[in-house]
Amino acid sequence: MPLYLIRYSEIGLKGRNRAYFEKRLVENIRTVLKDKRLKPKIKRLQGRLLLDVDKEIDLKNIFGISSYSPCIQTKAELKKINSESLSLVKKNPKTKTFRISARRLDKRFALSSLELNNKVGAFIVKKTKLKVSLEKPDLEIGVEIINDKAFIFCKTLAGFGGLPVGVEGKALCLVSDKNSVLAGLLLMKRGCSIITVEESKIKNLKELDELAKTFKCRALIVPDTLQSLKDYPIDVPVLRPLIAFSEQEIKQELEKYKSIL
Amino acid sequence: MPLYLIRYSEIGLKGRNRAYFEKRLVENIRTVLKDKRLKPKIKRLQGRLLLDVDKEIDLKNIFGISSYSPCIQTKAELKKINSESLSLVKKNPKTKTFRISARRLDKRFALSSLELNNKVGAFIVKKTKLKVSLEKPDLEIGVEIINDKAFIFCKTLAGFGGLPVGVEGKALCLVSDKNSVLAGLLLMKRGCSIITVEESKIKNLKELDELAKTFKCRALIVPDTLQSLKDYPIDVPVLRPLIAFSEQEIKQELEKYKSIL
Numbered sequence: 001m002p003l004y005l006i007r008y009s010e011i012g013l014k015g016r017n018r019a020y021f022e023k024r025l026v027e028n029i030r031t032v033l034k035d036k037r038l039k040p041k042i043k044r045l046q047g048r049l050l051l052d053v054d055k056e057i058d059l060k061n062i063f064g065i066s067s068y069s070p071c072i073q074t075k076a077e078l079k080k081i082n083s084e085s086l087s088l089v090k091k092n093p094k095t096k097t098f099r100i101s102a103r104r105l106d107k108r109f110a111l112s113s114l115e116l117n118n119k120v121g122a123f124i125v126k127k128t129k130l131k132v133s134l135e136k137p138d139l140e141i142g143v144e145i146i147n148d149k150a151f152i153f154c155k156t157l158a159g160f161g162g163l164p165v166g167v168e169g170k171a172l173c174l175v176s177d178k179n180s181v182l183a184g185l186l187l188m189k190r191g192c193s194i195i196t197v198e199e200s201k202i203k204n205l206k207e208l209d210e211l212a213k214t215f216k217c218r219a220l221i222v223p224d225t226l227q228s229l230k231d232y233p234i235d236v237p238v239l240r241p242l243i244a245f246s247e248q249e250i251k252q253e254l255e256k257y258k259s260i261l
Numbered sequence: 262m263p264l265y266l267i268r269y270s271e272i273g274l275k276g277r278n279r280a281y282f283e284k285r286l287v288e289n290i291r292t293v294l295k296d297k298r299l300k301p302k303i304k305r306l307q308g309r310l311l312l313d314v315d316k317e318i319d320l321k322n323i324f325g326i327s328s329y330s331p332c333i334q335t336k337a338e339l340k341k342i343n344s345e346s347l348s349l350v351k352k353n354p355k356t357k358t359f360r361i362s363a364r365r366l367d368k369r370f371a372l373s374s375l376e377l378n379n380k381v382g383a384f385i386v387k388k389t390k391l392k393v394s395l396e397k398p399d400l401e402i403g404v405e406i407i408n409d410k411a412f413i414f415c416k417t418l419a420g421f422g423g424l425p426v427g428v429e430g431k432a433l434c435l436v437s438d439k440n441s442v443l444a445g446l447l448l449m450k451r452g453c454s455i456i457t458v459e460e461s462k463i464k465n466l467k468e469l470d471e472l473a474k475t476f477k478c479r480a481l482i483v484p485d486t487l488q489s490l491k492d493y494p495i496d497v498p499v500l501r502p503l504i505a506f507s508e509q510e511i512k513q514e515l516e517k518y519k520s521i522l
Contacts (some may be wrong), residue, residue, distance in 0.1 A: 187487075191487065226451050244502035246271060
């Protein structure tokens with residue numbers, strides 16, 4: 001049963017309703033995993049989510065997630081942390097140098113992050129032949145203390161960050177090519193829900209206004225650049241997220257999201 | 262009399278009217294230097310501009326310029342290139358290792374870029390005690406062969422790139438804060454000319470439409486993000502270049518252009 005510690009950055013930064021953002025992210029993760037017929041258990045911790053799921057999964061493409069780590073959970077007690085860290089080291093037999101990177105998110109825990117680094121590090125050195133390397137260790141063991149639990153991991157995978165899809169309301173996205181999908185993605189990353197409409201299925205651009213009203217969309221998203229700048233007969237604001245991008249920047253962004261596109 | 266070799270990247274990439282873009286860039290450089298009461302001579306070479314001006318200047322902020330180098334000009338003859346390269350080395354007395362980076366933009370020149378590297382490099386080694394380091398030289402001497410001239414330099418300064426202001430027509434920019442200046446800058450970098458209008462001096466947003474007509478603006482530029490999304494009563498397209506930026510990305514962009522802002 002893999003267990004994942006999930007981090008999100010921007011939600012915490014905003015002076016907005018953090019709980020609402022967190023709930024939306026939880027909901028979005030549930031939706032994605034439900035599509036894969038998985039039944040996850042998700043807990044909201046202090047600035048983190050804890051996901052318990054039947055098998056290994058990829059969470060990279062869920063906007064709002066900045067990073068995530070497959071982890072071991074144990075009590076926030078030095079003895080337990082030592083032994084679980086040691087077990088992680090033993091699972092990585094090629095390791096010669098290591099480092100402990102502890103973070104005490106729960107300040108009630110008796111040891112500071114630095115003290116925890118030193119104590120767990122000393123224990124591993126005593127029990128193995130490994131050396132500590134702060135600069136470029138073969139293995140970095142992360143320890144996060146949250147509430148009365150410790151989460152221990154040696155792998156952190158990057159997500160795209162951004163905001164959870166849905167926190168900023170709905171927008172209609174006019175889709176014709178890759179650039180228009182990119183335009184939609186960039187606004188999903190800012191929290192928009194997207195209703196897509198294929199340009200080829202539209203007889204008259206005036207239909208867009210009707211569609212926006214039907215689906216209660218706050219805006220229309222189009223892939224216009226200055227070279228393809230058009231006006232659209234629609235009452236809601238028209239968003240052109242690619243308007244200040246060069247061709248090279250558009251290529252770079254497409255490359256960044258190729259796992260989604 | 263400093264001489265500058267100026268490079269521009271995107272102009273060449275476009276399938277559009279290259280000569281028109283180059284002329285606009287020349288015109289923009291003239292305007293900036295005229296404001297400083299300088300009288301530059303500017304020549305269009307093969308994919309480069311050559312600027313001859315009374316004193317040292319900063320060209321970083323002129324959109325369209327990707328980089329520029331203060332340079333020495335000489336005939337495209339190996340003997341001349343050797344002696345001018347040697348004089349540059351002597352002007353940098355702390356140098357211990359060097360490299361020659363030649364580019365033959367004019368294919369009529371007898372030596373290939375590689376041959377030129379080797380010959381000039383060998384000459385410098387013979388005349389000095391310096392060593393060649395291809396990896397991390399103290400001094401890199403650039404040689405560009407264009408038409409029947411060689412341009413020799415040891416410093417390349419970065420510009421912002423983009424397109425020359427003015428090649429994409431005029432836009433009205435509603436200015437209220439730093440973000441709105443950034444919004445305008447991003448579109449100037451895509452080639453727009455900007456007419457600014459201070460929001461505080463506008464009594465009613467309907468005045469914008471009149472201003473756009475008066476100044477023949479193709480678009481209105483505003484700093485809206487999803488959190489500050491507004492609709493504007495104007496007939497031309499509304500451009501919101503910051504619409505897909507996070508707060509952090511806006512900060513980064515502001516930092517990038519702090520020499521202008």
